Amino acid sequence: MLYETIMLSKSQLDCFLLFEKLSKLQKRDYRLSEIASLAHLSHAKLKYLLEKIAAIIREDNPEQAELYVKKTLDLQKTTVSLTHFRSALLFRHSIPFQFLIYYVRSFHPTVEEFLKTRFISHSTLNRNIQNLQHYLSNYHIHLSLTRCQLDGPSEYQIRRALYFLFWLGMKGSEELLEPFTIDETILPKLLDQFPSEEHYLAEKNLRLDLIIQYFRIKNGFPLDDALDFEPLYDGCAEFDLTLFAENQHLTLNQQRSEAQALYAQSLTTPFFSVSKDPIIRKRLDYYVKQFPSYLAFAETFLAYFEAEIFLTTLSEERRLPLLLNLAQVLNSIILHHGTSPNLHSFLFFQLKKAEGNWVYEKQIHDFFKKSEVLQFTELSSYFELIARVFKHLLQPFYMQIMNWTHLKVGFVSEPNAILFEKIRLFLSSVYFIQLEAFSPKYAESYDVVITTTGFFSQDFPDIPYLTWQISEEDEDLEYLVYHLMDLYRKKAGKLRFI
Missing domain, CATH: 1.10.1790 (PTS-regulatory domain, PRD)
Structure with a gap:
């Protein structure tokens, strides 16, 4: 959520948070009073935010926008995804995001030109850019509006900051930074340093790196010597540090530094997972x-x-x-x-x-x-x-x-393996649940029992239980997890880790 707090104004963030909550609700028709209660908002604040949401959606889909300004909200009819709504906020309404795009693409950026194209005032820009400036300051990078410039410990650090700010905003889309020119033949050599299962997104990551590199070099910011990459590659023949030998805009030292910087990402990121690559x-x-x-x-x-x-x-x-x-x-x-x-x-x-x-x-x-x-x-x-x-x-x-963080769950039903295996298969993916067939001998050891019978509570009145109807659809199993999560919080309380 931190990214949205950087890029969105207070009112925009409120709209995003409400839309996020709406996207998680069960798909049915809601009275506004219900939503206000679920979202912990007053009726007036909810109505105001829904009108703001409708205005944002109306730019692309007027019919969908009307759903958000009625007396009830039928989520069964809504089709605008959270991703689409977030993109609309960032691409068309976020001042910090638009400023970064303008800054990176411009050869001689000025605040005055940006204000003129956005039709906003200095005070509006200053107010909206503060969270972005604070984030960058964590890495000793200073965003100066007076000079319309980024200053930091090194050009590499600035590029890494730009990379994450764009990647999390554009979600892999490159359209906002077009036009640009990158050498596609470089990608396979860089990808060789990543596990094969990471290649799909790694290629998109590296493309964004090359796009940012293109604009920074074009605008007069090749890599400096503030970071010493040499220890990473000294005597390592598997890294081709001549990737940019054809770039006439770079000195020999800069060509080497640019190659080293791109390879460095595969040597400084914890991306390894269970694999035999x-x-x-x-x-x-x-x-x-x-x-x-x-x-x-x-x-x-x-x-x-x-x-x-x-x-x-x-x-x-x-x-x-x-x-x-x-x-x-x-x-x-x-x-x-x-x-x-x-x-x-x-x-x-x-x-x-x-x-x-x-x-x-x-x-x-x-x-x-x-x-x-x-x-x-x-x-x-x-x-x-x-x-x-x-x-x-x-x-x-x-x-x-550390097994003591688990919730011990027993399962009791008609003697039919199909029922038990269905529940076991589903709940085995939930890290905090330890599921086993219910045994009356060890009844007191269970934190909760899932049962399909109506008389369990009569036989074991002191054992917490949840009833699961065998006729329920698979989609309803998720509600079982919600109940188990609540029980886990009550049991674990001081022991849980997230």
Whole structure:
């Protein structure tokens, strides 16, 4: 949600949040009073926001817009998706988003020209751009409206910030930045450094990188020497650093820096997942050769949790990708002398200060106090940042292994495996549920029982239960999960992690 708070004004954000809630409601006809209650809004505020939503939708679809200004709202008839509504807000109404597009594409951008094309005042621009300026300042990047310029620690950092701000806004669309010229033959060489299952989106990511590179070089901002990429590639023949040898607008050093910067993204992003792709072994060899200390630190971290906390060793197919992801983020932190604009800065990663979270965070921080960890002196000044990132990378594994966070669910129904397997197949994808066939002998051990019978409560009056009708459609199973989530929150309370 952080991205929308950067790009949308207060009223636009309110419209977006309401539309997001509407998109999650069951498809039926609602009285406005019902929606006001569900959205925690007054009737007057709801009516005002629905009129604003209708005005935005009317630009593309007048018939759909009329649905939002009636006395009731029939969601069965609405067809405008949340993605389409969000795009309309960004592309046509977001001042910060429009400013970034204007700034990147213009050879000599000026605030006066932007104000003239948008028909807005200086005060309106200043008011709407503040959240964007605050986000950029987290990475020591300054957006000056006086000079209509971006200043930062390096040109590479500025490009990374522009990349994420455009990627999350355009969702892969390139139309807003046309026309441009990029060398398509470069993409296959860059993609070779990504796992094959990542190629679909990685190609789109890299294309956006090349588009931003095109405009920055065209407008007089080739990569500078503020970042030292050389340690990443010293003695590594698999990286073709002559990608831009034909570009006459760049010096030899700039050609090399541009190639290094593009390859760097595949070496500093935690994108590895469970896979048998050859790139995993290839990247492991890379770290053994180039940065053995990063690999050793990541190994020490994993070994600590396996031995002291998990009391088990992760399988190799899961452990190796995690090990590489830890090494990749260490590479990123050292390369950027701290943090750099990244995707997860737009996510809410702050763990609630509940008992289980305190335990987990303490275990993380205890690791960084160990004597063998303190010996990694080149990393010690970044321990606080490393701890925060490592905590998020390890968290899914931690949640899965620490079984005490599960909700134990029993299932009792007519003796028919079809019924049990249907429920088991569906609920097996829910990480916090431990499902098993109900056993009267262990009745008190269940947090809740799902039953298809009406007399369960008579036999076991003290056991919480949920009734599931065997005639219900598959689509209704999701409501079962909603009830289980509520029970999980009540049980876990202080123990839950998200």
